[in-house]
Amino acid sequence: MVFKKIQKVENDLAESKERLTSDISYWTDFLKTLSYHYKHTFDEQIMIHRYHPEFKACATYDKWIEVGRKVNGKHENSVTTVHNGKIRYLIDITQTTGQRKP
Secondary structure, three states, rough: HHOOOOOHHHHHHHHHHHHHHHHHHHHHHHHHHHOOOOOOHHHHHHHHHHHHHOOEEEEHHHHHHHOOOOOOOOOOEEEEEEEOOOEEEEEEHHHEOOOOOO
């Protein structure tokens, strides 16, 4: 099951990369998304743009907890990526509550 999910993410990533190089409007829209997610890897930026271009601040579940925010539903409406051969979920700040730790 995990292998199939990784394979799907990688296929979606390949499709998006192909579209970035062949569709100028998709590329310019991607650049807008990229401006919010400059700390993520290129592949993660592509996946954020593919599934949730409206997201403005993504991080992993553990990172949100670390900075003192509560995640409303661990993986609901998140962006699935593959990082070092493992599935990783990126969650937008709109799916969290709380304030940043001082």
